[in-house]
């Protein structure tokens with residue numbers, strides 16, 4: 001016996017979760033097996049589709065309309081593989097899953113979100129908690145930082161934003177967070193205090209942490225109509241925390257996305273996993289897929305090419321090898337960070353199915369010395385056809401029942417072009433939809 | 442580094458250590474009693490993303506706890522640089538091992554914590570201190586249990602006396618807030634012997650049951666359920682000699698005690714493997730210990746073999762039998778109509794957190810409500826310590842809320858201490874999944890061997 005499903009998604013990041021959700025719309029049994037948590041916890045929670053052209057990152061102005069720009073992408077780029085319409089469908093799909101939690105769907109144009117260093121970042125979808133802070137909004141702004149969170153220097157960020165020419169006045173102040181003394185307290189500690197509105201000492205008596213925080217900020221307001229905090233305002237009850245602060249201060253409150261670890265990323269992860277549960281997707285986390293057994297090429301191979309099928313995969317459960325069988329598989333194991341692509345001194349590999357990963361023979365050609373330069377390694381990944389099926393070195397299919405999605409794919413540099421989440425969404429959506437269609441056909 | 446702001450180069454193939462392989466690498470002794478453990482590659486692969494910190498239930502409620510990243514890779518580096526003491530906060534870690542499965546680059550966090558805790562206890566803790574004595578006592582519950590089990594009624598009576606609990610708090614630092622677990626009047630092993638051992642003989646299908654201490658002394662109903670369910674599927678059940686799995690010892694830094702227990706277990710279980718059995722546990726911390734902590738901390742001849750052949754009871758049935766087909770049409774008593782399920786952290790880490798709900802859904806008439814990924818907060822002996830009680834309850838708060846919100850007043854879990862915490866915080870009766878399977882497959886009529 002093996003654990004049996006129709007569609008098995010390997011990897012539970014943004015790409016894997018999207019693939020599973022998309023597949024689960026059909027009457028098929030879907031499972032995710034994921035080794036660890038996704039990189040969402042480190043990402044900002046913003047959904048970038050395309051912020052800069054692939055070759056002009058850092059030198060050119062941000063892209064205004066990412067959908068326009070997709071037509072100019074080089075062959076092999078994940079967006080080129082799936083096509084602009086699929087990117088649009090995927091975003092619409094995301095909007096339905098995210099509901100009120102995300103904004104930005106009213107326009108194709110990139111939104112400009114202030115970051116914790118006082119830059120402005122082009123992005124396609126942003127958490128509702130960030131909405132009141134957009135740089136295109138002309139209202140005067142107060143940024144509030146905390147002396148125990150050195151990563152967000154509010155006065156400095158305000159200065160940078162003004163220097164960048166934002167169309168409003170912005171000021172930054174640094175205050176103490178009521179109830180926190182250590183400067184290395186975890187972000188989850190701040191969120192927990194506010195989520196539970198835990199009593200803290202303020203002005204000689206105990207007050208709920210939300211009211212205490214509002215009273216610290218109240219004195220510092222000078223007529224601004226919106227106030228930005230680092231993104232630590234609650235986890236499970238983030239909306240209530242923000243609403244309470246807004247009511248107490250009588251201003252709009254927004255969050256500035258922070259570096260890792262990131263609460264907006266965590267909340268997005270919770271949102272996706274909640275949706276997976278509602279959709280009846282079976283989720284197995286904490287264990288890796290380590291190997292596979294192939295089966296004979298099947299007659300349902302639409303290309304007619306002579307390629308193998310994956311029969312079952314092997315999950316390593318702390319030493320025991322547990323077989324998992326499905327009809328269709330999606331590889332969504334992430335890039336070099338998510339360990340979907342591995343490199344040693346000799347070569348770059350895709351460790352689960354040993355799919356071909358094109359890379360220069362000489363490892364000194366894997367990167368250029370300029371850290372901010374165009375890094376070849378950032379594009380390493382598996383090449384796929386327009387159906388997202390991994391290709392061998394010679395261009396044939398690796399397996400007829402495997403698709404790949406997310407940062408395991410080659411041909412793009414998410415950090416440079418600001419396209420990480422968008423690519424994961426679009427390719428996850430397509431891979432999941434096609435996998436399910438194949439099962440039901 | 443974050444892409445929220447700058448160009449991330451997180452994926453850059455690491456080149457910094459490229460020359461180490463040529464230079465003769467001089468191992469530096471960090472934790473003296475752990476020479477065999479080279480944790481450096483683990484420490485090096487940490488890129489400080491702090492994902493582990495966002496998973497730590499203790500750091501979430503206790504500002505004073507510096508978190509897993511500090512306790513693991515950072516402390517390792519500090520300790521290596523000069524003669525740094527191990528930070529005493531390592532004793533605040535509950536060994537829930539959540540950080541372990543969070544790390545995207547496989548830093549062996551809990552192995553680092555277990556080693557650091559061991560070194561702290563050996564080198565820095567006063568063995569005459571109340572804390573040490575108390576921890577040793579809690580860690581070695583297994584040594585006391587047989588005595589109490591010999592006179593269970595007396596033991597239960599004495600332990601229940603408020604004076605004793607008050608004394609426990611004052612003299613030993615064991616919280617008086619909790620009820621001591623009751624001792625069964627007949628241990629599982631006594632029952633098994635009395636029924637004449639296994640009722641099925643089958644050289645083709647054999648399991649060795651690692652029941653652990655709790656199912657033997659406190660909840661033999663769980664162990665009996667395992668025997669009946671496995672016999673239902675035609676398995677011969679062996680019950681080899683065994684010691685404590687070591688979980689409470691790891692969590693208290695009593696590595697020497699744990700090593701002794703592990704040596705017995707590995708030897709006995711390896712013997713059962715030779716008779717063609719696979720090792721099955723009914724407690725998620727026991728399986729975690731045999732599968733992951735033993736290979737990380739010990740190197741007995743058969744450690745790896747035992748780890749590779751140890752399974753959780755439900756997991757094994759799902760892989761080796763068509764469990765869902767067997768459950769089709771099965772019915773259970775009303776007590777299981779609605780259950781609220783909590784996946785123990787140690788199941789979660791083994792990728793077993795979703796299997797119970799999946800299997801329960803296959804049984805007609807059972808509605809199983811998952812409380813989600815909150816930690817129960819008791820973590821074995823942790824929540825028994827007077828100074829940790831409040832932390833333990835603060836962590837558990839979320840689980841209690843979810844339990845109260847779910848439309849069920851019966852709890853379900855696979856970990857004996859999570860079960861205590863669930864009962865303590867909600868007042869609900871709490872069952873083990875095997876008891877539900879027993880009701881579905883064997884019926885509430887016992888097999889006449891009571």
Ligand SMILES: Cc1cc2nc3c(=O)[nH]c(=O)nc-3n(C[C@H](O)[C@H](O)[C@H](O)COP(=O)(O)OP(=O)(O)OC[C@H]3O[C@@H](n4cnc5c(N)ncnc54)[C@H](O)[C@@H]3O)c2cc1C
Nearest residue numbers: 011013014015035036039048289334338406407420421444
């Ligand atoms: C620090 C950082 C900041 C970022 N900031 C942004 C941002 O601001 N905006 C943006 O749009 N994007 C950002 N990104 C990029 C974005 O997060 C990723 O591109 C995207 O989330 C990748 O999703 P994924 O699902 O492809 O991979 P991942 O999120 O890496 O998920 C891969 C999953 O697969 C699992 N896995 C790996 N191997 C196996 C195996 N063998 N078996 C089972 N499971 C396995 C992993 O454990 C992991 O859970 C950032 C990324 C990083 C690292």
Ligand code: SF4
Nearest residue numbers: 487488490491493544
């Ligand atoms: S999750 Fe892993 S890599 Fe990230 S800080 Fe923790 S140990 Fe380091």
Ligand code: SF4
Nearest residue numbers: 497534535537538540
């Ligand atoms: S084992 Fe649990 S308590 Fe200890 S550091 Fe890791 S997450 Fe925190």
